[in-house]
Amino acid sequence: MAEEESGVQQVPTIDTDVAHSPRIWNYWLGGKDNYEVDRRVGDEFRELFPPIVDIARSSRAFLKRAVQHLAGEAGVRQFLDIGTGLPTVDNTHEVAQRVAPESRIVYVDNDPIVLAHARALLLSSAEGATTYIDADLYDTSRILEVAARSLDFDEPIALMLMNILGHVPELGQAREIVTRLVGALPSGSYLVVADGTTDGGPFDAAIEMWNNAGSLPYILRTPEQIAQYFEGLELLEPGVVACSLWRPENGHVGAPAPVDEFGAVGLKR
Template structure:
């Protein structure tokens, strides 16, 4: 399978050596399941990437039949990430970021946005998809002044993630940290589990730390989202759509203060000219930023 990926130009330079030697911590990289659609690779396909397999493209085509605005919504979410990270770095002077559910590298990556504002910014990426791990070297580029690291871990083990050696070596938890959960919590369908993840991520962090998130909603386009999520579920990828009040409750239940402009469709959160022009029905992600008192 790895040789087939290399033949098609899907392996980044040097990653064949990494596949032989294992992950950065010496552990073997888990086997890739190219025959089963994966949410990160479907996302990559809709963003125009090449890190996907026929099963992912077949699933994407089936989803797009009933959810034709999904690619637009996904691109709007990516633009939201860029605006949020720039805002946190420029307006809140944040220099430390913990990004969970990182997904496949898509430029600009989060550290590139943050380090464009603060060259000494430090970023730790977290994911548990084998293909993301293969490509993690693309996430480990950094300015000479800054640092980046990658943690192969499950989002549900939030407490262990914050306690991991990579996080503790790169981030100073006595200073504010910006945690990001972009387009990942929709895959946590149990609300108690989603709230626990946020609580456990934020509890060890310093006062003034921030949480940025985006997650799927049906508020703006119920028909497409409902039908699209049914296709995802049939492909073994269950998701939960949340309304605005449910997204706000995820944040406030952890004792966080939701910052202006509150929970918004992602293209309405501090929009630029491109995002402001998008019709609401084409965007099915709510986003928000909240602060730990």
């Protein structure tokens, strides 16, 4: 089952002369929804900061492991994923519904190009449902109101905020957004967050280039600042750590290398 809660939408005109943040991320993940300009900016970023591809892939692997745990051991059947981005591999609904086909997923994004790819994203298992909402992260009231048409807010929900809070300029404002969203969730719900972290050097320089190039601005924060999003929640082990170090899969040869993106999963009691 698939739905779109935002009504009839015009397919946007795609400007292939201007780099687009979700398409660049898609390129780093090995996706095909990108253009020459995106690959050029992505390569320029990688020249300044080669580990960015490892960060992108570690972030996606963290999402996969977190959703597998939540849909499996934790028994969560509802996911609210805000800041969807372009579909690649192991999207939230694919991971959750592999574990529990009846899982219901609501994706939220307000990027018109992401919206144009929604049809590719809205592929659900027959037992579950996948819904797409066209809404802004700042408009938490609308997100919660429309999500409630698909999700049962009397049952646990996993709130996914992957690489989106870094787009909120002020930490206090980002914390307020998280507080409003988590506050609407019932007990037994979870918060999953991952964002890039400052290294005081090459990563910061590359992000400055990114922001100056007209891409959607992004703010690197410290692990301690990311931990603030989880105040009042019970952190699952191993806490707030580099995404690559959050419950790495068995069979990994050697110790996983840390990356400059930290993530965590927190439980609302």
